[in-house]
Amino acid sequence: MWLLVFAGFLWVAGVNCTATDKITQHILSDVVALASELEELKQDVAWLRTMRHIEEENGRSGRQLSPRVNNTGPVYTTYNIWGRRHCPTSSEEIYSGVAGGEYYSHTGGASDFQCLPMDPIYARTAPNEQSTRGLMYPVQYMGSWPNNAAYTASVNHDVPCAVCRARRSTHITVPARNVCPSGWTLEYKGFLLAAYQHSSSYDRSQYICVDELFETVPSTGSSVYAAQLFPAEGKCTSGGGLPCSPYIEGYELTCAVCSI
Incomplete structure (x- = not known):
């Protein structure tokens, strides 16, 4: 964010010299590129935190769930x-x-x-034959x-x-x-x-x-x-x-x- 503020300052201050304008343009271009890279880095960090949270939750519940689908295994x-x-x-x-x-x-x-x-397994059985059954x-x-x-x-x-x-x-x-x-x-x-x-x-x-x-x-x-x-x-x-x-x-x- 501070990079964008600095770029705005340079733009407002404005330098009349042609050579200085070219330098300013190069700086602005570099600042914009750095800001874009910084935003991507922030997104990657957020994704990694989410994946770590999922792994911790799965570990506590005893489950082994993967956030990514594995399509390389055998098909049946x-x-x-x-x-x-x-x-x-x-x-x-x-x-x-x-x-x-x-x-x-x-x-x-x-x-x-x-x-x-x-080897059937039964649950919640009712004794004797029931008339309302399949x-x-x-x-x-x-x-x-x-x-x-x-x-x-x-x-x-x-x-x-x-x-x-x-x-x-x-x-x-x-x-x-x-x-x-x-x-x-x-x-x-x-x-x-x-x-x-x-x-x-x-x-x-x-x-x-x-x-x-x-x-x-x-x-x-x-x-x-x-x-x-x-x-x-x-x-x-x-x-x-x-x-x-x-x-x-x-x-x-x-x-x-x-x-x-």
Whole structure:
């Protein structure tokens, strides 16, 4: 600040000599430059004080928070594998478990499926069954598939699952194909399954991609209260449906989970 005051004094005093004017102009220019540098230095000092304050607060609270974002670390994507007890060897397994969903004939509740871990943690529980709740049931393979022995052997068994992490940035589920687009990595392939489509006694669900090998949860195999999965078929007719040139009426639909 004193530099600016000194510059103002020189300007007001004014020296008539041409040579002195040139010297004054040089001095003024230098003073302005120094004032600008001083202001930048003050801003840097203020920033450093703020960063030191953040570090001290984080140290007192036990947190390790960085004011700057680190974009140099590895990038991951997570996905569920349905119908398998464990993740593919190309991915890291976060946890394995069993598929859960709403009972097949309930008109309320959720329509999606969850991969439930085998070590649940409870909090603030109320004893006994409550009438005003959503309900979670196991998910079972259902229906017939004469030319698929692995699926036939799995019927009435509970569906296993796992949550996986791949060292890639994103993933997609490709329906009706069991190969990935060019440049993508195949995590697993299988078939589309969903709830039964054809009766007022069944409620809707999501489509999920179930691994083609159809593993089951051990010690299951009897028909119980459960959410249910059936193979999904393509429907193409002259009266409406999928395009009949690529899709074939009644053929079970494949799927692939791909990452890149």
